[in-house]
Amino acid sequence: MSKAYYPLLADLTHKRCLVIGGGQVAERKTASLLEAGALPVVVSPTFTPQLERWHRERRVDLIASPYGERHQALMGGAALVFAATDQEAVNLRVAADAEAAGKLVNVAGRESEGGFIVPATVRRGKLVIAVSTSGASPGLSAHIRGELDEQFGDEYESYIEFLETLRKQIRQTVPETGRRRLLMKEALGWELLPLIRAGKLEKVRHTIFSMIGSEPTPDKFAEVAAWLEQQSD
Numbered sequence: 280m281s282k283a284y285y286p287l288l289a290d291l292t293h294k295r296c297l298v299i300g301g302g303q304v305a306e307r308k309t310a311s312l313l314e315a316g317a318l319p320v321v322v323s324p325t326f327t328p329q330l331e332r333w334h335r336e337r338r339v340d341l342i343a344s345p346y347g348e349r350h351q352a353l354m355g356g357a358a359l360v361f362a363a364t365d366q367e368a369v370n371l372r373v374a375a376d377a378e379a380a381g382k383l384v385n386v387a388g389r390e391s392e393g394g395f396i397v398p399a400t401v402r403r404g405k406l407v408i409a410v411s412t413s414g415a416s417p418g419l420s421a422h423i424r425g426e427l428d429e430q431f432g433d434e435y436e437s438y439i440e441f442l443e444t445l446r447k448q449i450r451q452t453v454p455e456t457g458r459r460r461l462l463m464k465e466a467l468g469w470e471l472l473p474l475i476r477a478g479k480l481e482k483v484r485h486t487i488f489s490m491i492g493s494e495p496t497p498d499k500f501a502e503v504a505a506w507l508e509q510q511s512d
């Protein structure tokens with residue numbers, strides 16, 4: 280049976296992550312770590328120009344040296360470890376050291392050796408869509424990401440912010456989970472995306488919250504739905 284990876288979203292903000300290797304793959308992994316607010320430490324005898332730029336901007340630490348025994352101590356302080364050199368023996372040694380230190384490790388070129396693999400990702404603010412083929416075809420993951428990138432536009436960023444605010448309001452005023460769920464389900468049916476695309480969110484948001492007032496009820500939510508339908512005509 281092939282393995283079933285467990286998908287999860289890790290909070291890496293202000294967490295040290297160790298990247299061994301300074302080439303293309305290391306740069307890509309470092310880029311995604313920076314996007315997640317992590318503090319990458321890169322160990323390698325050579326670095327891409329982009330890694331050096333990030334170093335000058337004080338966004339990454341670089342240790343200019345081949346990986347060796349003296350770097351094992353860095354494992355302890357790392358949330359995640361990436362073995363991204365072009366030397367298989369080095370990658371396998373990094374993987375063994377990371378595992379001995381109880382760390383999850385990602386191994387370039389040897390997906391079965393690693394504790395985790397990285398998906399292709401589309402981000403729209405708080406919306407994260409991750410795609411993986413369990414290592415079978417990274418090219419297909421990248422292709423599907425391209426399709427999702429077109430399908431989910433920038434409007435999702437403010438749409439999710441709106442939903443988050445609405446959900447907070449419902450949580451504060453509706454004690455019962457069953458009723459909350461029904462209200463959120465109703466709100467997800469509102470035709471908001473076309474209005475957000477037309478740049479009308481601010482106005483619409485204001486009206487919706489004054490229509491709901493301090494007591495969200497299914498009746499008021501149905502009124503909102505009807506009002507929104509008129510707006511998109």
Ligand SMILES: C[C@@]1(CC(=O)O)c2cc3[nH]c(cc4nc(cc5[nH]c(cc(n2)[C@H]1CCC(=O)O)[C@@](C)(CC(=O)O)[C@@H]5CCC(=O)O)C(CC(=O)O)=C4CCC(=O)O)c(CCC(=O)O)c3CC(=O)O
Nearest residue numbers: 388389390396397398399411412413414416417418420421
């Ligand atoms: C296991 C994994 C490593 C891990 O754990 O991270 C892995 C491994 C390998 N990739 C290879 C090749 C390519 N990788 C890409 C691109 C990406 N690869 C990524 C992830 C992963 N790649 C993980 C599994 C993901 C999954 O489950 O699907 C993405 C999603 C994220 C990221 O790396 O940041 C990023 C897309 C970013 C984006 O565009 O969104 C492209 C396409 C391109 O460059 O355009 C190609 C060439 C086309 C092809 O070969 O398909 C090879 C063969 C190397 C060789 O020739 O030897 C191996 C080695 C092997 O197969 O072992």
Ligand SMILES: NC(=O)C1=CN([C@@H]2O[C@H](COP(=O)(O)OP(=O)(O)OC[C@H]3O[C@@H](n4cnc5c(N)ncnc54)[C@H](O)[C@@H]3O)[C@@H](O)[C@H]2O)C=CC1
Nearest residue numbers: 300301302303304305323324325345346364365369387388
């Ligand atoms: N290029 C790609 O898109 C992909 C490559 N891979 C695999 O990932 C590996 C790395 O690929 P690239 O980043 O493209 O290679 P690269 O040649 O751009 O970079 C390799 C890096 O490893 C460093 N390195 C070598 N020995 C080291 C050591 N002892 N300690 C620390 N760093 C050391 C080098 O200095 C260099 O910075 C390869 O094995 C490749 O097969 C896997 C997936 C995709």
